[in-house]
Every structure is written in structure tokens, then in C-alpha cells.
Amino acid sequence: MLTQVYNLFIYFLLELSMDRKKAILDAAAALFAERGFAATPTAEIARRAGVAEGTIFHHFKNKDELLFNIVIDLFDAFIEGIKTAIATPRNGLDAVEKALWFHLLFIEKKSSLVLVLVRDFPFKLLNVESPFSRELKTRAQRIHELFVECLERGRQDGSICPVSIQATAIILRSLLTGYTRLKFLSPVPLPEMREELIRFCRRSLTTSTTNHEQP
Amino acid sequence: MLTQVYNLFIYFLLELSMDRKKAILDAAAALFAERGFAATPTAEIARRAGVAEGTIFHHFKNKDELLFNIVIDLFDAFIEGIKTAIATPRNGLDAVEKALWFHLLFIEKKSSLVLVLVRDFPFKLLNVESPFSRELKTRAQRIHELFVECLERGRQDGSICPVSIQATAIILRSLLTGYTRLKFLSPVPLPEMREELIRFCRRSLTTSTTNHEQP
Amino acid sequence: MLTQVYNLFIYFLLELSMDRKKAILDAAAALFAERGFAATPTAEIARRAGVAEGTIFHHFKNKDELLFNIVIDLFDAFIEGIKTAIATPRNGLDAVEKALWFHLLFIEKKSSLVLVLVRDFPFKLLNVESPFSRELKTRAQRIHELFVECLERGRQDGSICPVSIQATAIILRSLLTGYTRLKFLSPVPLPEMREELIRFCRRSLTTSTTNHEQP
Amino acid sequence: MLTQVYNLFIYFLLELSMDRKKAILDAAAALFAERGFAATPTAEIARRAGVAEGTIFHHFKNKDELLFNIVIDLFDAFIEGIKTAIATPRNGLDAVEKALWFHLLFIEKKSSLVLVLVRDFPFKLLNVESPFSRELKTRAQRIHELFVECLERGRQDGSICPVSIQATAIILRSLLTGYTRLKFLSPVPLPEMREELIRFCRRSLTTSTTNHEQP
DNA sequence: AATGAATGAGTATTCATTCAT
DNA sequence: AATGAATGAATACTCATTCAT
Numbered sequence: 001m002l003t004q005v006y007n008l009f010i011y012f013l014l015e016l017s018m019d020r021k022k023a024i025l026d027a028a029a030a031l032f033a034e035r036g037f038a039a040t041p042t043a044e045i046a047r048r049a050g051v052a053e054g055t056i057f058h059h060f061k062n063k064d065e066l067l068f069n070i071v072i073d074l075f076d077a078f079i080e081g082i083k084t085a086i087a088t089p090r091n092g093l094d095a096v097e098k099a100l101w102f103h104l105l106f107i108e109k110k111s112s113l114v115l116v117l118v119r120d121f122p123f124k125l126l127n128v129e130s131p132f133s134r135e136l137k138t139r140a141q142r143i144h145e146l147f148v149e150c151l152e153r154g155r156q157d158g159s160i161c162p163v164s165i166q167a168t169a170i171i172l173r174s175l176l177t178g179y180t181r182l183k184f185l186s187p188v189p190l191p192e193m194r195e196e197l198i199r200f201c202r203r204s205l206t207t208s209t210t211n212h213e214q215p
Numbered sequence: 216m217l218t219q220v221y222n223l224f225i226y227f228l229l230e231l232s233m234d235r236k237k238a239i240l241d242a243a244a245a246l247f248a249e250r251g252f253a254a255t256p257t258a259e260i261a262r263r264a265g266v267a268e269g270t271i272f273h274h275f276k277n278k279d280e281l282l283f284n285i286v287i288d289l290f291d292a293f294i295e296g297i298k299t300a301i302a303t304p305r306n307g308l309d310a311v312e313k314a315l316w317f318h319l320l321f322i323e324k325k326s327s328l329v330l331v332l333v334r335d336f337p338f339k340l341l342n343v344e345s346p347f348s349r350e351l352k353t354r355a356q357r358i359h360e361l362f363v364e365c366l367e368r369g370r371q372d373g374s375i376c377p378v379s380i381q382a383t384a385i386i387l388r389s390l391l392t393g394y395t396r397l398k399f400l401s402p403v404p405l406p407e408m409r410e411e412l413i414r415f416c417r418r419s420l421t422t423s424t425t426n427h428e429q430p
Numbered sequence: 431m432l433t434q435v436y437n438l439f440i441y442f443l444l445e446l447s448m449d450r451k452k453a454i455l456d457a458a459a460a461l462f463a464e465r466g467f468a469a470t471p472t473a474e475i476a477r478r479a480g481v482a483e484g485t486i487f488h489h490f491k492n493k494d495e496l497l498f499n500i501v502i503d504l505f506d507a508f509i510e511g512i513k514t515a516i517a518t519p520r521n522g523l524d525a526v527e528k529a530l531w532f533h534l535l536f537i538e539k540k541s542s543l544v545l546v547l548v549r550d551f552p553f554k555l556l557n558v559e560s561p562f563s564r565e566l567k568t569r570a571q572r573i574h575e576l577f578v579e580c581l582e583r584g585r586q587d588g589s590i591c592p593v594s595i596q597a598t599a600i601i602l603r604s605l606l607t608g609y610t611r612l613k614f615l616s617p618v619p620l621p622e623m624r625e626e627l628i629r630f631c632r633r634s635l636t637t638s639t640t641n642h643e644q645p
Numbered sequence: 646m647l648t649q650v651y652n653l654f655i656y657f658l659l660e661l662s663m664d665r666k667k668a669i670l671d672a673a674a675a676l677f678a679e680r681g682f683a684a685t686p687t688a689e690i691a692r693r694a695g696v697a698e699g700t701i702f703h704h705f706k707n708k709d710e711l712l713f714n715i716v717i718d719l720f721d722a723f724i725e726g727i728k729t730a731i732a733t734p735r736n737g738l739d740a741v742e743k744a745l746w747f748h749l750l751f752i753e754k755k756s757s758l759v760l761v762l763v764r765d766f767p768f769k770l771l772n773v774e775s776p777f778s779r780e781l782k783t784r785a786q787r788i789h790e791l792f793v794e795c796l797e798r799g800r801q802d803g804s805i806c807p808v809s810i811q812a813t814a815i816i817l818r819s820l821l822t823g824y825t826r827l828k829f830l831s832p833v834p835l836p837e838m839r840e841e842l843i844r845f846c847r848r849s850l851t852t853s854t855t856n857h858e859q860p
Numbered sequence: 861a862a863t864g865a866a867t868g869a870g871t872a873t874t875c876a877t878t879c880a881t
Numbered sequence: 882a883a884t885g886a887a888t889g890a891a892t893a894c895t896c897a898t899t900c901a902t
Contacts, residue, residue, distance in 0.1 A: 020882090036339060038253060041875060052884045054878085059882095063876065123334045124251065126402060137402050163415075167408035170397060171415050175386065178393025182385060185341065187352050193382035200378075200386050204419040235866085257893060267867045272894060274865090450887085466769065468683060472872060482888045487873065489886090549768045554681060556830065567832050593845075597838035600827060601820065601845050608823025612815060617771060617782050623812035630808075630816050634849040665862090686896060697863045699899085704861095708897065 021059045023049040025073075028066045033112040037067055037120035067122055068132045074113045075139040081106055082146050092154020093205055096172070097198055099150060103176045104194045107183065118184045144169055154205065161208040172201065236274045238264040240288075243281045248327035252282055252335035282337055283347045289328045290354040296321055297361050307369020308420060311387070312413055314365060318391045319409045322398065333399045362387055369420065376423040387416065451489045453479040455503075458496045463542035467497055467550035497552055498562045504543045505569040511536055512576050522584020523635055526602070527628055529580060533606045534624045537613065548614045577602055584635065591638040602631065666704045668694040670718075673711045678757040682712055682765035712767055713777045719758045720784040726751055727791050737799020738850060741817070742843055744795055748821045749839045752828065763829045792817055799850065806853040817846065 027049035031040040042063055046053040060066050085102040086095040107114045125132045147169040154160030179197065183190050242264035246255040257278055261268040275281050300317040301310040322329045340347045362384040369375030394412065398405050457479035461470040472493055476483040490496050515532040519525040537544045555562045577599040584590030609627065613620050672694035676685040687708055691698040705711050730747040731740040752759045770777045792814040799805030824842065828835050 039339070042877085043875075046885095053876090054884050054886095055882080057877065058884095119338050121400070123400070124254075126400065133402070140401075164408070164411050166406060167411040168415065170405060170408060171390065171394070171412055174393035174397050174412075175390045176393065177396055178389035178391065179386070181392055181396070182389050185336075185338075186355075187341070187348075190385060191381060193379070193385060196379050196382040197386055197389075200383065200419045203422045204415045207418040207422040256891080268893090269867050269869090269895085270865080273867085278893065469769075471870080483872090484874085484888050484890090485886080488888085493872065551830075553764050553830075554684065556832070563832075570831075594838070594841050596836060597841040598845065600835060600838060601824070601842055604823035604827050604842075605816065605820045606823065607826055608819035608821065609816070611822055611826070612819050615766070615768070615771065616785075617778070620815060621811060623809070623815060626809050626812040627816055627819075630813065630849045633852040634845045637848045637852040687898085688896075691864095698897090699863050699865095700861080702898065703863095 020049070020051055020055060024051060024056055024059060025066065025069055029070045029113060029116060032067065032070065032116045032120060037116070037122075064122065064125065064132070067116075067120065068125070068135075070113065070116060071122065072135055072139065074110065074117060075136070075143075077110070078103075078106060079139060079142055079146070082143065086146065086150055091157045091159040092150050092152070093159035093202065095150040095153060096147070096160070096205065097202065099147065100172070100176065100198050100201060101194075103180075104197070107180050111184075114180065115184055118181055144173065147172055160205045163205065168205070175201070235264070235266055235270060239266060239271055239274060240281065240284055244285050244328060244331060247282065247285065247331045247335060252278075252331070252337075279337065279340060279347070282331075282335065283340070283350075285328065286332060286337065287350055287354070289325065289332060290351070290358075292325070293318075293321060294354065294357055294361070297358065301361065301365055306372045306374040307365050307367070308374035308417065310365040310368060311362070311375070311420065312417065314362065315387070315391065315413050315416060316409075318395075319412070322395050326399075329395065330399055333396055359384055359388065375420045378420065383420070390416070450479070450481055450485060454481060454486055454489060455496065455499055459500045459543060459546060462497065462500065462546045462550060467493075467546070467552075494552065494555060494562075497546075497550065498555070498565075500543065501547060501552065502565055502569070504540065504547060505566070505573075507540070508533075508536060509569060509572055509576070512573065516576065516580055521587045521589040522580050522582070523589035523632065525580040525583060526577070526590070526635065527632065529577065530602070530606065530628050530631060531624075533610075534627070537610050541614075544610065545614055548611055574599055574603065590635045593635065598635070605631070665694070665696055665700060669696060669701055669704060670711065670714060674715045674758060674761060677712065677715065677761045677765060682761075682767075709767070709770065709777070712761075712765065713770070713780075715758065715761060716767065717780055717784070719755065719762060720781070720788075722755070723748075723751060724784060724787055724791070727788065731791065731795055736802045736804040737795050737797070738804035738847065740795040740798060741792070741805070741850065742847065744792065745817070745821065745843050745846060746839075748825075749842070752825050756829075759825065760829055763826055789814055789818065805850045808850065813850070820846070 024045060028040070028045045031045055031048060034040075042056055043053050045066070046056055049056075056063075056066070060069070081102050082099050085098045089095040089098050122132070126136065127133070148165055151160060151163070151165045151168055155162070155165070175197070239260065243255070243260045246260055246263060249255075257271055258268050260281070261271055264271075271278075271281070275284070296317050297314055300313045304310040304313050337347070341351065342348075363380055366375060366378070366380045366383055370377070370380065390412070454475065458470070458475045461475055461478060464470075472486055473483050475496070476486055479486075486496070490499070511532050512529055515528040516525040519528050552562070556566065557563075578595055581590060581593070581595045581598055585592070585595065605627070669690060673685070673690045676690055676693060679685075687701055688698050690711070691701055694701075701711070705714070726747050727744055730743040734740040734743050767777070771781065772778070793810055796805060796808070796810045796813055800807070800810065820842070
């Protein structure tokens with residue numbers, strides 16, 4: 001009986017704690033998107049999350065770790081989404097296109113979190129040997145592998161013409177990365193061009209012979 | 216005679232002044248590349264430039280304006296380079312490819328300045344109505360127009376297949392932007408893939424409608 | 431029982447906190463009197479108060495707010511004193527004289543704080559719509575009202591001759607304000623003249639129409 | 646002939662120089678009145694005066710000396726005015742009243758310069774043994790003497806009742822000083838009360854017996 | 861006399877992080 | 882777990898003044 005009450009109590013504390021941790025992350029994400037990482041004081045995060053400033057440092061080692069968590073969560077959600085998107089298509093080319101589509105939809109659905117990434121990609125943490133660096137590399141590598149998978153599948157089923165798999169995966173990611181930045185940085189809204197972007201890739205992936213020396 | 220002496224005098228003053236201003240910009244660019252904008256104290260810039268700290272603020276309104284000047288200069292050099300690169304080619308497709316090549320070479324030649332741009336793109340200065348914002352938009356627009364020029368030329372001389380000019384210009388810039396970031400951010404060096412990247416674009420630009428949905 | 435311990439605990443925290451805040455204000459007031467507001471670095475205030483420099487800004491938004499608090503506290507003490515001084519006198523004239531006396535004693539008792547006021551009256555904070563401005567206006571208005579009260583009472587009990595109440599209140603305050611400044615600014619000590627000053631006012635307040643223009 | 650041309654030339658330079666010195670003082674006075682002494686950079690004064698910053702320091706030893714000149718000029722103008730005002734009146738009382746009137750008109754006519762004085766009375770320069778201190782003391786003393794003169798004259802011609810001349814002179818100056826401050830500092834305009842103020846003084850100066858103990 | 865580039869000392873303020881309670 | 886007072890290092894920027902030309 002007492003044990004049950006105790007458990008309930010612990011559970012309650014845990015719940016509260018989880019709530020607070022979540023509240024802090026949400027507040028941080030919103031503020032980072034609004035003002036940028038550097039321009040957001042931890043005091044402000046605490047205020048918006050409705051907790052004391054010290055509480056932030058109970059749940060996170062430091063301010064960087066807040067950004068870390070937000071970014072990693074975003075990457076994980078992205079990876080899960082891509083995996084789902086490429087699971088069902090009937091061939092490799094189709095899978096690539098589904099992956100592209102997913103990216104284009106994802107950056108709109110999660111626009112405020114993506115803005116955090118576009119604004120404040122935690123560059124400095126990449127070069128040092130940190131847990132953060134390792135975790136992030138894993139994710140980046142995973143995304144690369146997923147594109148490689150699609151491309152290999154496309155090569156095997158013949159839906160994609162002979163290309164360098166590694167280079168093409170990088171090219172596709174580059175295109176998406178760059179498009180995302182241009183979309184968020186552009187002072188004027190970009191035209192609707194998602195279909196065009198995918199057609200651009202499809203043409204490239206399906207055209208074997210390049211004959212650019214026609215006179 | 217007197218006028219000549221006077222001119223020499225003025226020139227001398229100007230030269231001296233320019234020297235210091237240039238020294239400050241060079242020191243700032245080098246330090247921003249080494250440590251990042253935020254992590255570079257103005258005192259350090261002054262020390263490396265061999266001037267007093269106050270001199271920086273005699274020539275530049277604030278630290279931001281240093282970054283502003285570095286970034287704008289880089290954009291101007293880039294625009295000049297592109298203009299030269301696309302002036303001579305025999306057709307539109309060739310011009311596009313020359314532009315792509317120029318970009319790929321430029322980011323290697325100016326790698327440290329590009330690193331400053333990739334890492335510390337002054338996001339905050341974009342949103343407000345600042346001279347910086349206006350100047351930068353002009354440059355971005357100019358680059359877009361140069362790509363549009365090439366593409367239109369290619370459409371007219373038949374070297375490029377029917378595509379949306381506007382969307383395609385954005386796609387090409389996205390690809391280059393994204394590739395630049397990946398190159399500078401990637402913890403592992405990217406493979407040599409410049410030829411592949413250009414082939415990717417060429418295939419897309421030269422292949423008319425591909426209808427892959429019908430088996 | 432637990433509540434009591436808790437209260438004691440809270441009280442203790444509050445006390446500590448109040449102690450520091452008080453220490454900062456005291457140190458600031460002393461230094462402002464010694465050297466003037468502008469010539470007092472916050473680092474010096476912190477040193478004298480025995481706290482870290484940051485602690486000042488934990489308790490006060492900025493340096494101005496230190497001056498604000500000192501000045502407001504001085505005004506409040508003055509108002510309380512005047513209220514007490516004018517509470518008991520048997521008639522209005524007497525009340526006015528007690529108010530004058532109180533002022534003359536007050537500026538000697540609180541001479542160092544009054545010096546801060548005379549020297550560093552925060553003019554700039556008056557013109558903008560600031561909390562400081564509002565608070566200070568309230569106090570000035572309150573002092574004016576207290577003089578008006580005395581004068582009205584004097585008119586009613588006949589101890590003061592027919593005069594414009596509003597104008598006379600301003601005149602009395604002017605006289606005190608000006609005397610205070612002269613006293614603190616004068617390079618040579620003013621002669622003892624408090625009795626004379628009060629007699630000067632008394633004569634004016636008790637003499638009905640003097641028509642000096644007709645010989 | 647040559648001498649004449651030379652003289653003209655020197656005269657021209659001198660004129661120019663005088664013009665510049667005047668322009669600097671005017672610009673400084675205007676800016677000090679608008680923003681206060683401390684908040685006015687010398688660069689701003691130079692800009693408004695249409696001269697180079699260095700030129701200020703050719704004509705004035707330092708920034709303080711600008712304020713010094715403005716203040717001294719104002720005092721001199723005031724003293725001249727008072728002297729004229731008290732020269733003609735038919736008796737001492739009348740002279741005092743003319744002096745008071747002159748002050749009241751003066752602070753309205755020269756309101757922006759008086760504002761400089763009210764705002765930024767150069768307190769710090771008073772305590773040290775400086776030429777400024779000496780000059781200013783001379784002026785203050787002179788004003789005091791002028792009031793003393795009037796009062797003595799009034800005592801002799803019987804227009805003023807028996808009072809302490811020294812104390813009364815201080816009281817009158819206090820009243821004017823204080824009124825000036827209240828007028829400039831008051832957030833709401835003071836009522837028209839110049840006549841009342843003079844009547845207040847006149848009553849006091851003409852009433853010999855004070856009988857304030859009437860039951 | 862006039863210039864204005866250069867100076868560099870001087871200082872308020874910010875803010876992540878700690879830690880006693 | 883939660884608090885929030887206290888910390889103090891870190892830094893951009895101001896500005897009167899100098900001086901070579």
C-alpha cells in the first residue's frame with residue numbers, strides 16, 4: 001500500500017519533471033527561432049517555460065545542450081520520416097522522389113525548428129571531440145545512407161541510370177540543404193517550385209547519355 | 216605645380232588611411248575565419264591589425280559593420296567572377312557550366328572568407344531594414360539574374376531544354392549553396408565530385424520531358 | 431511548526447538579500463556624494479558594498495536606477511517629515527513656519543544625500559516618460575499639496591493674509607529650493623540666517639495689501 | 646599699399662576665426678540646452694558648427710571651457726542687465742523690484758541658455774582652485790553686491806524696513822534661483838505669478854513689525 | 861589657423877553557471 | 882528536484898584630446 005503511494009509520488013515527480021524538461025525545450029526552441037541562439041538569455045527561456053533559471057541547469061548541462069537536444073530531436077524526426085517515406089515506393093527512383101518530397105514538406109511543417117537549424121547550426125561543436133559532435137555525425141551519416149539506399153535500389157531495378165552513388169547522394173542533399181536555406185533566407189518568398197525541383201532531379205537520374213557537345 | 220603637390224599630399228593621406236582600414240579588414244577576416252565572429256574580440260582585431268582599438272571604430276560604426284564589409288566584398292568579387300566566366304562561352308549551357316565551375320573554384324580559392332560566410336552569416340542583420348540588408352539583397356538578386364541570363368540564352372540557342380527559368384535558377388543556386396555548406400561543415404572531406412555535380416546539372420538541363428510514371 | 435521554520439527561512443533569505451541591496455544603496459549614496467554620480471564607477475560601488483559588480487545589476491536594472499532609488503527615498507523621508515511637522519501646530523501660519531524649519535533642518539541632517547540631489551539631479555530622466563519621472567512628479571506634487579494645505583488652513587483661521595494660495599506655495603518652495611542650492615553651491619559658507627528667512631516669509635504672509643506705488 | 650592688403654588679409658582671417666569661435670559656442674550652447682553637457686559629444690558640436698573637431702580645441706582648451714564661456718557670458722549679460730535695471734529707479738525698494746523683474750524677464754528671454762545653467766551647473770569646477778572657479782565667484786559676488794546696493798539704498802531712503810541686508814540679499818537670490826529651477830524643471834507649466842512673487846517680496850521688505858503671535 | 865585620423869583609457873552591462881538552502 | 886541570489890569574467894563602444902600634415 002505504502003509502496004503504491006510512494007510509486008505514485010515518484011511518478012508524479014517524474015511527470016512534473018518531464019513536463020518541465022519539455023517546457024524548457026519548447027520555450028528554448030521557440031525563442032531560438034524568434035531571436036536566435038546567442039540572443040536568447042537563459043533567463044528568458046526560464047521565464048517563458050515558467051521555471052526558475054537554475055532549473056534549466058538541472059536538466060541540461062549547459063545552454064549548448066539545449067540547442068543540441070532541439071537539433072538532435074529534429075534530425076531524428078527527419079530520419080524517421082524519411083525511412084517511412086522510402087519504405088513503400090515501387091522502385092528506387094520513386095523512393096528518391098518520395099524522400100525529396102518528404103524533405104520539402106518537412107521543412108514547411110517544422111518550419112520554426114528548421115529555422116533554428118538554418119540560423120544557428122552549432123558549427124563550433126562539430127570540430128571538437130564532443131558527444132554532440134558524435135551524435136550529430138551519426139545522424140548526418142544515417143541520412144546519407146538512406147539516400148544511398150534509394151539510389152542503389154534504383155540502380156538495381158533500373159529506374160536510375162548509371163551515376164556515382166556517393167556523389168549523387170551528396171548532390172541531392174546539397175540541393176535540399178541549399179533550397180532550405182534559400183527558402184528561409186530569401187527576403188521575398190520563393191515561387192512554388194517543388195514539382196520543378198523534383199523534375200530537375202528526376203531528369204538527371206534517368207538520363208543515361210549526356211551529349212553536350214552537339215554543334 | 217602646387218596642385219600636383221596638393222594632390223600628392225591628399226593621395227598620401229588617403230593611402231595611409233586606406234592602409235589602416237584595409238589592415239583592419241584583413242585582420243578581422245582572418246580572425247573571423249579562425250575563431251568565428253562572436254569569439255573574436257575587437258581588441259584582438261586591433262592588435263593583429265597593429266592599430267589602436269579605437270581606430271576600428273573610427274573607420275567602422277561597429278563590429279557588425281566589419282562583417283558587413285567582408286561579406287559584401289566577397290559577394291562583389293563573386294559577382295565579378297561570374298560575369299567574366301559567362302561572358303565568353305559559345306552557348307547558354309556552356310555559360311551555366313562555366314558559372315558552376317567558377318563557383319566551385321571560388322569557394323576553394325577564397326575558402327577562408329567563404330568559411331566566414333558559411334559559419335557566421337549575419338542572419339540578424341537581414342530581418343531589419345538596414346543598409347546591410349539592402350546591399351546584400353541587391354547582390355543576391357544580381358547573382359540570380361546572372362543565372363537567369365545564362366538560362367535564357369541557353370533556351371534561345373537551344374542548348375537548354377524547356378524548363379522554368381526562374382525555378383531552375385533557384386535550383387542551381389540551391390545546389391551550389393548547399394554543396395558549399397556541406398563541404399565546409401562536413402566532418403569528413405567530401406570526395407572529389409565537381410565533374411559529377413556539373414554532369415548532374417547538364418543532364419537535367421539538356422533532357423526534355425521525361426515521363427517516368429508510365430511503365 | 432513547519433510553517434514557522436519555513437517562515438524563518440524565507441525571512442532569513444529576505445534579510446540577507448535586503449542587506450545586500452541596502453549595502454549597495456548606501457555605498458552608492460556615499461560615493462555619489464563624495465565624487466558625483468558620473469565620476470563613480472559601478473565597480474567602486476560594488477567594492478565598497480562588499481559585493482560582486484554583477485550583484486548590483488541583479489538588484490537594479492542599471493546605474494540610473496541606483497540614483498533613482500536614493501532620490502526617491504530622500505523625497506519620501508522629506509514628505510514624511512513635513513507631514514509630521516505640520517500635524518500639530520495651532521494655526522496655518524505656524525504650520526508653514528514649521529514646514530520651513532523642517533526643510534532647513536532636513537537639508538543639514540541629510541546633507542550628503544541632499545548634496546547628491548543638488549549636484550546630480552537626474553534631469554535626463556525627467557523628460558522621457560519613465561517610471562522615474564512619474565514617481566518623482568508624484569512626490570513633487572505631494573510636497574506642493576502639503577504647502578497648499580498649510581496655507582489654506584492659515585487663510586481659514588486668519589493667521590495668513592489674503593494671498594494666492596497656489597502662487598504662494600510655489601514661492602515658498604522656490605525660496606527653499608534656491609536656498610538649498612545656494613547653501614550647497616556657495617564657495618563661502620552662508621551666514622546663519624534661518625531665523626531671518628522664516629521672518630521674511632512670516633512678514634509676507636501676515637501683511638495685507640501694501641500699496642507702495644502711491645506716495 | 647601692400648600693408649593694407651596684408652591688414653585686410655589678417656582682418657579677414659581674424660573675422661573668420663571669430664566667426665568660427667562664435668559658431669562653436671552657439672552650437673555648443675544649443676546642444677547643451679537640448680541634450681545636456683555630458684550627453685553632447687564634441688564631434689556633434691563640430692558638426693553643427695560646421696568645423697572640424699580639432700578646430701574646437703584650437704579655440705578652447707577643453708570641453709569644460711566651452712561650458713565655462715557660455716556660463717560666464719550669461720552671467721555677464723545678467724549683471725549688465727541688472728546694473729541697467731537698478732540705475733534709474735527712484736528708491737531702493739523700486740530698485741529691488743526692478744532687479745526682480747529683470748531676472749524674471751531674463752530667464753524667459755534667454756531661456757535656452759538658462760536651461761544649460763539649470764541642467765549642468767558646473768559644480769565640479771567650483772571646488773578646485775581654477776580660473777573658472779575664480780571668475781564665477783567674482784560674478785556671483787557681483788550679483789550679490791548689486792542686491793546689497795539696492796537694499797542699502799532702500800534702507801537709507803526709508804523705502805525698505807529694517808532687515809539684515811546680507812541675509813535678505815541671499816533670500817532674494819534664493820527665491821529667484823529656486824523659482825528659475827522650478828520653472829524649468831516643472832513638468833506642468835507654472836501659473837503666471839510674477840506679479841505675485843514681487844508682491845511677496847515687497848510685503849516682506851516694507852513691513853517693519855511682525856506680529857505673528859496674535860491669538 | 862584648420863584639419864580629421866588616430867588614440868586608448870575608461871566603464872556599464874550581460875549572462876551562463878554555481879550553489880547554499 | 883527546484884530555486885534564484887550571487888557571481889565575475891568578458892567586451893563593445895565612447896569620446897575628449899593630440900598631433901602630423
